[in-house]
Amino acid sequence: MNDMRPIERMTNTEANKITAQDVNVFYGDTHAIKDVNVDIEDKTVTAFIGPSGCGKSTFLRCLNRMNDTIDVARVSGKILLDDEDIYDKAVDPVQLRAKVGMVFQKPNPFPKSIYDNVAYGPKIHGLARNKAELDEIVERALRRGAIWDEVKDRLDAPGTGLSGGQQQRLCIARAVATEPEVLLMDEPCSALDPIATAQVEELIDELRQNYSVVIVTHSMQQAARVSQKTAFFHLGSLVEFGETGTIFTNPSDPRTESYITGRIG
Amino acid sequence: MTDTSLTPPAGAAPRAKTSLLREDAHTSRRNAAEKRFRMYGLIAVMCGILALVMLLISIVNSGASAFRQSYVTLDVYLDEAKLDKKGERNLEDIKKVSTFGYSPLIKNAVLSAMEENGIVIEGLSDKEAGALISKEAPATLRYFVLDNPDAIGTTQTFTLLANGRVDGYFKDRVTMESAALDKNTSPEQLMLADAFLEAGVLENRFNWSFLTAPDASGQRPEAAGLGVAMLGSLYMMLIVLVCALPIGVAASIYLEEFAPKNWLTDLIEVNIANLAAVPSIVFGILGLAVFINFAGLPQSAPIVGGLVLTLMTLPTIIIATRASLKAVPPSIRDAALGVGASKTQSVFHHVLPLAAPGILTGTIIGLAQALGETAPLLLIGMVAFVREYPGSPPDGFFDPASALPVQIYNWTQRSDPAFVERASGAIIVLLVFLLCMNALAIFLRRRFERRW
Numbered sequence: 001m002n003d004m005r006p007i008e009r010m011t012n013t014e015a016n017k018i019t020a021q022d023v024n025v026f027y028g029d030t031h032a033i034k035d036v037n038v039d040i041e042d043k044t045v046t047a048f049i050g051p052s053g054c055g056k057s058t059f060l061r062c063l064n065r066m067n068d069t070i071d072v073a074r075v076s077g078k079i080l081l082d083d084e085d086i087y088d089k090a091v092d093p094v095q096l097r098a099k100v101g102m103v104f105q106k107p108n109p110f111p112k113s114i115y116d117n118v119a120y121g122p123k124i125h126g127l128a129r130n131k132a133e134l135d136e137i138v139e140r141a142l143r144r145g146a147i148w149d150e151v152k153d154r155l156d157a158p159g160t161g162l163s164g165g166q167q168q169r170l171c172i173a174r175a176v177a178t179e180p181e182v183l184l185m186d187e188p189c190s191a192l193d194p195i196a197t198a199q200v201e202e203l204i205d206e207l208r209q210n211y212s213v214v215i216v217t218h219s220m221q222q223a224a225r226v227s228q229k230t231a232f233f234h235l236g237s238l239v240e241f242g243e244t245g246t247i248f249t250n251p252s253d254p255r256t257e258s259y260i261t262g263r264i265g
Numbered sequence: 266m267t268d269t270s271l272t273p274p275a276g277a278a279p280r281a282k283t284s285l286l287r288e289d290a291h292t293s294r295r296n297a298a299e300k301r302f303r304m305y306g307l308i309a310v311m312c313g314i315l316a317l318v319m320l321l322i323s324i325v326n327s328g329a330s331a332f333r334q335s336y337v338t339l340d341v342y343l344d345e346a347k348l349d350k351k352g353e354r355n356l357e358d359i360k361k362v363s364t365f366g367y368s369p370l371i372k373n374a375v376l377s378a379m380e381e382n383g384i385v386i387e388g389l390s391d392k393e394a395g396a397l398i399s400k401e402a403p404a405t406l407r408y409f410v411l412d413n414p415d416a417i418g419t420t421q422t423f424t425l426l427a428n429g430r431v432d433g434y435f436k437d438r439v440t441m442e443s444a445a446l447d448k449n450t451s452p453e454q455l456m457l458a459d460a461f462l463e464a465g466v467l468e469n470r471f472n473w474s475f476l477t478a479p480d481a482s483g484q485r486p487e488a489a490g491l492g493v494a495m496l497g498s499l500y501m502m503l504i505v506l507v508c509a510l511p512i513g514v515a516a517s518i519y520l521e522e523f524a525p526k527n528w529l530t531d532l533i534e535v536n537i538a539n540l541a542a543v544p545s546i547v548f549g550i551l552g553l554a555v556f557i558n559f560a561g562l563p564q565s566a567p568i569v570g571g572l573v574l575t576l577m578t579l580p581t582i583i584i585a586t587r588a589s590l591k592a593v594p595p596s597i598r599d600a601a602l603g604v605g606a607s608k609t610q611s612v613f614h615h616v617l618p619l620a621a622p623g624i625l626t627g628t629i630i631g632l633a634q635a636l637g638e639t640a641p642l643l644l645i646g647m648v649a650f651v652r653e654y655p656g657s658p659p660d661g662f663f664d665p666a667s668a669l670p671v672q673i674y675n676w677t678q679r680s681d682p683a684f685v686e687r688a689s690g691a692i693i694v695l696l697v698f699l700l701c702m703n704a705l706a707i708f709l710r711r712r713f714e715r716r717w
Contacts, residue, residue, distance in 0.1 A: 069598070097604070108594075110615055121605060121606075124604075124614075175604065
């Protein structure tokens with residue numbers, strides 16, 4: 001990856017995958033997200049950066065309605081996935097989450113075998129008709145998760161027995177096994193060492209071929225390395241959104257500049 | 266407190282230079298406090314252990330002898346003239362002979378055994394000799410004859426219970442002095458027992474019938490057993506398990522995972538906690554009012570006892586289950602939801618298996634608690650004297666039965682000192698059951714606990 005020259009890595013698609021319009025999120029009385037409008041493109045890595053507590057994770061969790069599990073959270077506005085409002089009453093969040101997969105901050109494999117971890121999603125969505133098909137799906141997902149070579153001989157071993165970086169790649173494999181269209185990643189490398197981080201970043205770049213990836217990160221270097229588009233959040237508002245290169249080299253908003261240069265955050 | 270003095274206030278004199286090799290006053294005070302606290306802890310643990318040891322010793326001391334019993338082996342001539350005067354072997358005629366008709370046969374058998382072994386005891390009347398054998402023995406004989414009418418007229422060998430006083434003599438409960446004052450026995454009878462023991466007619470051996478026999482009346486402590494009580498307790502535990510586990514687990518899953526957090530669920534939560542603190546006798550009154558008076562279920566039946574104990578056990582199971590559901594890390598739920606599992610799928614595929622060891626442990630602890638519960642059972646009539654075994658389930662759930670703790674309570678009420686031994690023996694049995702259940706709980710937790 002040519003992480004030093006992010007400006008050269010332009011996006012190659014114009015199609016919008018997710019469009020957010022005037023999204024507001026409240027946690028009880030707290031106004032966590034304020035009027036966010038953003039377009040997330042297909043086959044692009046979009047990074048959300050910003051200081052802690054700025055709402056980037058909250059917004060990410062809106063994109064596959066994981067906030068539904070929090071009783072006090074309330075979402076208003078529209079989020080369109082392929083021009084369909086995911087907060088429409090007719091939408092089943094379970095169906096939505098099959099299309100919009102998620103990888104979490106802390107690697108959280110199920111306390112089951114590596115195989116079962118990956119096979120679980122395809123099983124509950126009925127993607128495989130028989131064992132052979134399921135085997136194939138599992139292998140493909142593990143290959144995409146760039147972990148196949150390390151675990152192919154011990155698919156029956158518990159997923160929790162892997163190292164942190166392997167666990168996170170297993171979680172990514174688990175997320176891609178259901179063939180999602182969008183992959184949300186909430187600080188996927190914050191619990192990993194630099195080598196594992198590099199592996200995961202490389203993987204994210206490969207995943208861009210097939211998916212639209214949205215990644216929340218605390219590390220600006222990481223955002224600069226892996227993303228094509230960057231959104232800067234501050235105090236619940238989207239301050240600036242644009243090409244990663246532009247954001248990092250020539251930000252238009254003074255707050256973005258202060259954050260990138262390390263004066264706030 | 267002491268911690269605040271760690272940073273000297275501004276303007277105070279700079280800290281004096283001290284040697285690390287010498288304990289300063291502050292440190293030695295802290296160390297002394299720590300040593301004191303450790304000692305308090307040690308003393309507390311000792312007190313607990315001492316109490317436990319004393320309890321076990323006293324119970325085992327007075328109860329272990331319940332597992333040994335004196336038996337007399339006699340050749341009894343089943344006299345046709347007494348048992349079947351008409352000689353027709355008509356069962357209806359044989360039934361007319363009550364246990365009183367069998368007593369002379371036993372007396373004769375004892376006398377002939379004395380004769381056979383050449384035992385002569387001065388001052389022993391024939392009646393006293395016959396009374397060496399338990400009053401339970403005629404019934405044993407009668408049941409045998411009713412089952413085998415053809416045996417009338419022959420001589421059969423029976424192993425019969427010795428009288429409770431004689432049994433007590435071999436357990437040092439009865440002495441020659443106390444026997445002299447006792448109208449139920451006499452020193453001569455005890456001498457006969459000694460002679461029989463020497464001749465091998467009487468033997469002391471392990472008392473299986475203590476575990477299998479039904480209760481017996483106050484005059485026959487030697488025949489009293491725990492069979493009906495254990496069966497009743499077992500039936501009740503089955504009912505509690507079948508009712509309380511699904512209801513408790515379903516309620517906790519709903520409350521923990523699905524229910525909205527509002528004042529109503531808060532109220533329910535507070536009430537479940539309160540329910541756990543309700544005195545058990547109150548549940549007994551509830552059972553009496555609802556299950557017996559209103560629903561019309563039979564008294565003394567395991568079904569009523571089981572339902573009452575279910576009500577008692579529910580809060581325990583719900584609290585334990587909710588605690589173990591809470592202990593499952595939310596990341597597992599997120600992971601399941603993240604790959605598109607529904608809420609129910611995430612609970613049943615991932616959360617519940619992880620919570621299962623805790624749920625099982627809580628259930629078994631709840632069951633153990635229910636097994637030892639006495640008060641509610643007294644109110645629903647399980648304290649009754651029950652001599653018949655309950656039938657096999659499910660009909661047996663409606664038959665009268667006893668329960669272990671109630672049997673213990675019952676026996677401690679009786680006047681014959683032999684029942685003290687029986688009650689302690691029953692406590693040992695109950696404790697063994699509780700120990701087994703707790704061991705099972707620990708085993709299951711170890712076996713199924715998974716790391717994440």
